[in-house]
Amino acid sequence: MILHALEAGAGAGPPLVLLHGLFGSAGNxxxxxxxxxxxxxxxxxxxxxHGSSPHGRDMSYAALAADVLETLRARAALPCVLAGHSxxxxxxxxxxxxxxxxxxxxxxxxxxxxAYEPAFRGYAAAMxxxxxVPGLTRATADAxxxxxxxxxxxxxxxxxxxxxxxxxAWRIGLAEIAAGLPDIEAWPxxxxxxxxxxxxxxxxxxHSDYIRREHRPAIRARFPAARFVTVKGAGHWxxxxxxxxxxxxxxxxxxxxx
Numbered sequence: 741m742i743l744h745a746l747e748a749g750a751g752a753g754p755p756l757v758l759l760h761g762l763f764g765s766a767g768n769x770x771x772x773x774x775x776x777x778x779x780x781x782x783x784x785x786x787x788x789x790h791g792s793s794p795h796g797r798d799m800s801y802a803a804l805a806a807d808v809l810e811t812l813r814a815r816a817a818l819p820c821v822l823a824g825h826s827x828x829x830x831x832x833x834x835x836x837x838x839x840x841x842x843x844x845x846x847x848x849x850x851x852x853x854x855a856y857e858p859a860f861r862g863y864a865a866a867m868x869x870x871x872x873v874p875g876l877t878r879a880t881a882d883a884x885x886x887x888x889x890x891x892x893x894x895x896x897x898x899x900x901x902x903x904x905x906x907x908x909a910w911r912i913g914l915a916e917i918a919a920g921l922p923d924i925e926a927w928p929x930x931x932x933x934x935x936x937x938x939x940x941x942x943x944x945x946x947h948s949d950y951i952r953r954e955h956r957p958a959i960r961a962r963f964p965a966a967r968f969v970t971v972k973g974a975g976h977w978x979x980x981x982x983x984x985x986x987x988x989x990x991x992x993x994x995x996x997x998x
Contacts (some may be wrong), residue, residue: 743785746784754819806838809838819844935964
């Protein structure tokens with residue numbers, strides 16, 4: 741599957757590719773992409789069923805990684821430095837394990853190669869139950885999601901995916917995402933020999949517990965060169981919670997990956 745991409749900048753080094761998390765889109769990296777594009781080519785991709793990319797029933801990380809690699813080959817953007825957040829971080833890890841020669845550096849933001857407990861199924865159910873009636877307003881949609889999604893910032897994030905107007909609709913493949921949540925939460929082990937030995941950086945938010953110390957053996961088993969950094973003042977959405985800290989971390993990593 742060829743994914744929708746936002747591209748900016750140019751440069752002699754390997755392109756930087758940004759992969760968003762669940763219910764996100766390439767546009768989430770807009771400000772970051774613009775600042776990084778002053779001296780290199782930067783691509784932000786919409787993963788399948790997200791943003792403006794095609795929809796598909798398979799939400800396994802093998803499928804997501806294959807989409808990313810196919811798209812980057814088609815755009816002559818390999819080898820690259822691959823940076824992914826949460827679900828996008830798992831897709832980036834799988835792509836690096838599938839095609840290590842195509843990845844010159846790997847940055848994984850606030851996720852580990854492990855299975856996680858279900859956390860987003862209630863969000864998907866609430867979104868699916870929203871009455872998509874003509875004249876639906878953002879305020880009405882926000883209120884309808886309030887019971888299932890009490891945090892205003894998260895409701896706003898989810899509602900970025902809603903198209904209002906005469907025929908309101910979700911832009912994303914919501915049914916496919918909801919059906920695929922067990923795959924998104926999981927981490928099916930790649931083949932036993934799969935390893936990525938290039939530079940890899942695992943970035944945690946200070947106030948997040950997605951990457952724990954007990955995850956480090958599993959990380960190093962697949963990514964033996966892994967290093968670990970914590971961004972102060974950030975939760976799970978590291979690049980949004982502390983954009984300056986995340987940008988500085990990414991810039992510091994880039995020369996090692998180039």
